[in-house]
Amino acid sequence: MAYKYNGKVIRAGRAWSSDAGHHPANWMLLTDEAKAEIGLVYEADPVVASFDNRFYWAAGIERALDDVNETNEDGTAMLDINGQQVVTKGLKSNAIAQVKETAAGLLAPTDWMVVRSAENGTDVPSATLAYRQNVRAASERIETAISGATTHAAFMALYDVPVVDGEPSGNAPINDWPEA
DSSP states (O other), X not given: OEEEETTEEEOTTSOEEETTEEEOXXXXXXXXXXXXXXXXXXXXXXXXXXXXXXXXXXXXXXXXXXXXXXXXTTSOBOBOTTSOBOEEXXXXXXXXXXXXXXXXXXXXXXXXXHHHHHHHOOOOOHHHHHHHHHHHHHHHHHHHHHHHOOSHHHHHHTTOOOEETTEEOSOOGGGOOOOO
């Protein structure tokens, strides 16, 4: 919010001058009518629509679900310095990459057991093998859900935590990983 005089912002707590004379730093104490008489105009800050930048570039401007092959103004393929097509990754590609990274992070603490088993035949505990299989199955399930989202709304719904009887229940489909 701002008061303006002839288009210039007048700051609260600072003296200023107008065609009508000098105004003290406490000019904000004037009534609305007195402010209007000396030419002050109140302008509210513009309302900026909120948006979730995970899914939108700006309010009402959705990020692409699928990868986009970029083109030049003349419609020809935009190429990088190596002559390769410039591709802007879509929401799906980025989400799948994140799922793969999460799965790798969940498997990493037990990778040594699998390596040890391969190298010298030491048994991997069955609970560990089951957990690792559950992580891989969850990764596949989440990636399939991401790939199957055909609309922006369907993709965003993957991030919604289920609600049962008005209370959050469980994990959002995009974050439905097994417990260790």
